[in-house]
Amino acid sequence: MLGEKLKELRESKGLVQRQVAAELQLDTAYISKMEHNEKPVSRVHLKKLSKLYNIPENELLPIWLADRVLQLVGNEKFTIQALEMALDKLKEK
Numbered sequence: 001m002l003g004e005k006l007k008e009l010r011e012s013k014g015l016v017q018r019q020v021a022a023e024l025q026l027d028t029a030y031i032s033k034m035e036h037n038e039k040p041v042s043r044v045h046l047k048k049l050s051k052l053y054n055i056p057e058n059e060l061l062p063i064w065l066a067d068r069v070l071q072l073v074g075n076e077k078f079t080i081q082a083l084e085m086a087l088d089k090l091k092e093k
């Protein structure tokens with residue numbers, strides 16, 4: 001999810017991966033893997049990307065969190081049940 005959004009944002013700004021990589025002090029291959037959801041995006045990089053793309057970080061944060069949750073529980077047998085339980089608990093707050 002986040003990878004596709006980052007690619008969309010990069011392309012809308014007319015940037016190439018090499019430029020984003022230079023801004024984040026990463027190599028171009030890592031940016032490519034981030035955009036293909038093959039490498040995780042760190043919270044630090046998320047903040048830098050939001051500044052680079054001139055969008056509020058809180059616009060990217062829910063997608064980032066959803067990706068993290070999916071990485072953690074996406075392949076588990078009881079994922080849906082666990083997520084529903086967690087959501088119920090969050091609603092209590």
